[in-house]
Amino acid sequence: xxxxxxxxxxxxxxxxxxxxxxxxxxxxxxxxxxxxxxxxxxxxxxxxxxxxxxxxxxxxxxxxxxxxxxxxxxxxxxxxxxxxxxxxxxxxxxxxxxxxxxxxxxxxxxxxxxxxxxxxxxxxxxxxxxxxxxxxxxxxxxxxxxxxxxxxxxxxxxxxxxxxxxxxxxxxxxxxxxxxxxxxxxxxxxxxxxxxxxxxxxxxxxxxxxxxxxxxxxxxxxxxxxxxxxxxxxxxxxxxxxxxxxxxxxxxxxxxxxxxxxxxxxxxxxxxxxxxxxxxxxxxxxxxxxxxxxxxxxxxxxxxxxxxxxxxxxxxxxxxxxxxxxxxxxxxxxxxxxxxxxxxxxxxxxxxxxxxxxxxxxxxxxxxxx
Amino acid sequence: xxxxxxxxxxxxxxxxxxxxxxxxxxxxxxxxxxxxxxxxxxxxxxxxxxxxxxxxxxxxxxxxxxxxxxxxxxxxxxxxxxxxxxxxxxxxxxxxxxxxxxxxxxxxxxxxxxxxxxxxxxxxxxxxxxxxxxxxxxxxxxxxxxxxxxxxxxxxxxxxxxxxxxxxxxxxxxxxxxxxxxxxxxxxxxxxxxxxxxxxxxxxxxxxxxxxxxxxxxxxxxxxxxxxxxxxxxxxxxxxxxxxxxxxxxxxxxxxxxxxxxxxxxxxxxxxxxxxxxxxxxxxxxxxxxxxxxxxxxxxxxxxxxxxxxxxxxxxxxxxxxxxxxxxxxxxxxxxxxxxxxxxxxxxxxxxxxxxxxxxxxxxxxxxxxxxxxxxxxxxxxxxxxxxxxxxxxxxxxxxxxxxxxxxxxxxxxxxxxxxxxxxxxxxxxxxxxxxxxxxxxxxxxxxxxxxxxxxxxxxxxxxxxxxxxxxxxxxxxxxxxxxxxxxxxxxxxxxxxxxxxxxxxxxxxxxxxxxxxxxxxxxxxxxxxxxxxxxxxxxxxxxxxxx
Numbered sequence: 037x038x039x040x041x042x043x044x045x046x047x048x049x050x051x052x053x054x055x056x057x058x059x060x061x062x063x064x065x066x067x068x069x070x071x072x073x074x075x076x077x078x079x080x081x082x083x084x085x086x087x088x089x090x091x092x093x094x095x096x097x098x099x100x101x102x103x104x105x106x107x108x109x110x111x112x113x114x115x116x117x118x119x120x121x122x123x124x125x126x127x128x129x130x131x132x133x134x135x136x137x138x139x140x141x142x143x144x145x146x147x148x149x150x151x152x153x154x155x156x157x158x159x160x161x162x163x164x165x166x167x168x169x170x171x172x173x174x175x176x177x178x179x180x181x182x183x184x185x186x187x188x189x190x191x192x193x194x195x196x197x198x199x200x201x202x203x204x205x206x207x208x209x210x211x212x213x214x215x216x217x218x219x220x221x222x223x224x225x226x227x228x229x230x231x232x233x234x235x236x237x238x239x240x241x242x243x244x245x246x247x248x249x250x251x252x253x254x255x256x257x258x259x260x261x262x263x264x265x266x267x268x269x270x271x272x273x274x275x276x277x278x279x280x281x282x283x284x285x286x287x288x289x290x291x292x293x294x295x296x297x298x299x300x301x302x303x304x305x306x307x308x309x310x311x312x313x314x315x316x317x318x319x320x321x322x323x324x325x326x327x328x329x330x331x332x333x334x335x336x337x338x339x340x341x342x343x344x345x346x347x348x349x350x351x352x353x354x355x356x357x358x359x360x361x362x363x364x365x366x367x368x369x370x371x372x373x374x375x376x377x378x379x380x381x382x383x384x385x386x387x388x389x390x391x392x393x394x395x396x397x398x399x400x401x402x403x404x405x406x
Numbered sequence: 407x408x409x410x411x412x413x414x415x416x417x418x419x420x421x422x423x424x425x426x427x428x429x430x431x432x433x434x435x436x437x438x439x440x441x442x443x444x445x446x447x448x449x450x451x452x453x454x455x456x457x458x459x460x461x462x463x464x465x466x467x468x469x470x471x472x473x474x475x476x477x478x479x480x481x482x483x484x485x486x487x488x489x490x491x492x493x494x495x496x497x498x499x500x501x502x503x504x505x506x507x508x509x510x511x512x513x514x515x516x517x518x519x520x521x522x523x524x525x526x527x528x529x530x531x532x533x534x535x536x537x538x539x540x541x542x543x544x545x546x547x548x549x550x551x552x553x554x555x556x557x558x559x560x561x562x563x564x565x566x567x568x569x570x571x572x573x574x575x576x577x578x579x580x581x582x583x584x585x586x587x588x589x590x591x592x593x594x595x596x597x598x599x600x601x602x603x604x605x606x607x608x609x610x611x612x613x614x615x616x617x618x619x620x621x622x623x624x625x626x627x628x629x630x631x632x633x634x635x636x637x638x639x640x641x642x643x644x645x646x647x648x649x650x651x652x653x654x655x656x657x658x659x660x661x662x663x664x665x666x667x668x669x670x671x672x673x674x675x676x677x678x679x680x681x682x683x684x685x686x687x688x689x690x691x692x693x694x695x696x697x698x699x700x701x702x703x704x705x706x707x708x709x710x711x712x713x714x715x716x717x718x719x720x721x722x723x724x725x726x727x728x729x730x731x732x733x734x735x736x737x738x739x740x741x742x743x744x745x746x747x748x749x750x751x752x753x754x755x756x757x758x759x760x761x762x763x764x765x766x767x768x769x770x771x772x773x774x775x776x777x778x779x780x781x782x783x784x785x786x787x788x789x790x791x792x793x794x795x796x797x798x799x800x801x802x803x804x805x806x807x808x809x810x811x812x813x814x815x816x817x818x819x820x821x822x823x824x825x826x827x828x829x830x831x832x833x834x835x836x837x838x839x840x841x842x843x844x845x846x847x848x849x850x851x852x853x854x855x856x857x858x859x860x861x862x863x864x865x866x867x868x869x870x871x872x873x874x875x876x877x878x879x880x881x882x883x884x885x886x887x888x889x890x891x892x893x894x895x896x897x898x899x900x901x902x903x904x905x906x907x908x909x910x911x912x913x914x915x916x917x918x919x920x921x922x923x924x925x926x927x928x929x930x931x932x933x934x935x936x937x938x939x940x941x942x943x944x945x946x947x948x949x950x951x952x953x954x
Binding site: 147397 | 483485486487489490491492493494496497498500501504507508510511512515516518519520521522523524526527528530531532534535538602620621623624625626627628629630632633634635636637639640909910911924925927928931932935938950
């Protein structure tokens, strides 16, 4: 395996790990704010409790997503120095927006938690608006980097950093991202709620309902995104859609994953619909709900793999070609394989430990007293 | 653009900060100090928690467990704030100082990658586990998790400080800096490829002359045109300055973190006169005293590194005692010379000495040097081709001269605070923690006969604890300022100047003010959050058991 390919794969792995948690954060944050508002409007204590559960889920994953973001950033700057430098120049303002989102979201999370029940529900619901906005600012900023990769603005003559905002690939990408994140967040939340000892039917029903309802706009956003990709990035579009849609893909590594992801979406829809139907009838379909949560994350992982991997061997894609990964990969040092292996082992070990702790603390909410 | 080949004043574009660089320095300094505050607490608070848990384990007194739990909540909040400010600092580094990406992709790769994938992730997970475990799991499990989390936090500090140390002492650069600045020493083995280093330097200088050196990295051909640069990525971990800097800085962080708790307890005692605060204070004093007595030794080794590897900075450090003589060739300062060279009669060199050493480069120009060693990079030099290496060297020396009094003021503030800290630590040790003939009598005399009448007999211990806390912070702030400002005109000593590292996007006063406002808001909200957490003893139990 050459260093360019290895670096590309590792960057993708760190990105996927980050996104697994980030999507839950975005989804749970938006759902918390919406459900909290509904609880206030309907004066419904059960909904208020559900909003608190969503919020706890978000807080529990927030820090760990931040850890993976650090790993991702460090590796990106290490393995692809000029790509990172291009981002810091071409996407200076979008990165600044994302940073503002990061730094403002933490105090807003703290304030939102602290003031829950201490100020009027109307004021508290209003506080949810800046909270949701701050959380959304992070993908709103960082998704410009992905748009830059697929349609590099910095190559345009006379480019100025402000031009990054005019990337035509960005609107469908961010729409697809945010709807997808809320959708995933809803299904994961339903899975978390159903795995608890005292599963709240109302919360499960609502989470599944939101997840199901968003599958349709998510499919529309996906189609819109693909149509724009087809126009600006025929290379990526061909790799994604493959021969089934009449393309001649340069690689066979991605379109099977894309169709597998579509099949999983259908399965997700079916399983979630069944679980939702059971919930409407007052029954908890535990397995189906958990499977729906797992499937939602699996779809995200596969789709992101397709979205980011399909540009290989290019990093920045321009129409049918691009700037190769091998041209951008770090050649200043030879990355010691031992570093990579120990780092991977360590991250997997601690992720496993986090998952166990998360399961007991958040899902089971049960810790034995000594 | 024309450049002087004589006095070097035309090299201002490399050595005099642009307005954008000054604005960037201001916001980065603020961000780094803010991060350092939170990180110091993150490193120090576990020691205070540990001290109380051990005391609880030994005595069974629930007071210690109760306060250990409260402090754990503060630690968690503080860690989150450290993550936020760390993210800002990390992205700030990449966004505002893009040439620093070279560190990530060369000498800093192993430490930064390990910091993220071993130390940081481990610390975060174990901290979360500890929050779940404290008071619920068996003490030996709880203490093990705490110790592991603290060790990983300290390891994180080592990795990060290793990168900072490489910026101060570029270990593995061998004789390359010396070739441009003859007064500099050799920095370890020759792990850096000479041709690549020259190409890199030419590329970045070229872009600096054109507006921003960091723009060099934005070329999609950058890594290919430069080639292999650093042969041994593990080498920075063995940088002697990394070891001394880590020990000294971590000890300072422990002192600040534990000191903050000691200060809070002292304030509570003075307000309420409740003896429980003194009981809580005593286990912490042990930690502080041990740390503070070890600090002068660690600091001495760090100082030796400055003398050996950053001679220009050393001259700036002694500006206040040397007076105008630092601008001459050499002068005598027996005390500094004794600590620096082990010989009180050893001369301390002034800036004139370094300017004269630059003369060893003769009349060779950049163009001639590159013509001999790296002809392919000759075209990048542009107007620099006709500049002599000697004038470049003199410009570097001259650019530190105006900063010397500031660097020195910071240095002596640190030294003065350090001396007072050591005295306070010894007074605490021999009066309140152990009894040693003669020493305890002397400490008692000072504490009870001299200090007691001034601050009140019952207030001596909280006074000493508070003094240690405040002085620790003063020493750390001043010491770090001396270290970092004294590194000028370079960001990486002898290799890259500050102007070569800053972003090509103009950092306007408005942008700097906005970032400063955001950072100030984080600081204010962070302090408020920690105060809130610290004043609600049952918070952690409510968090863990909410809705049950």
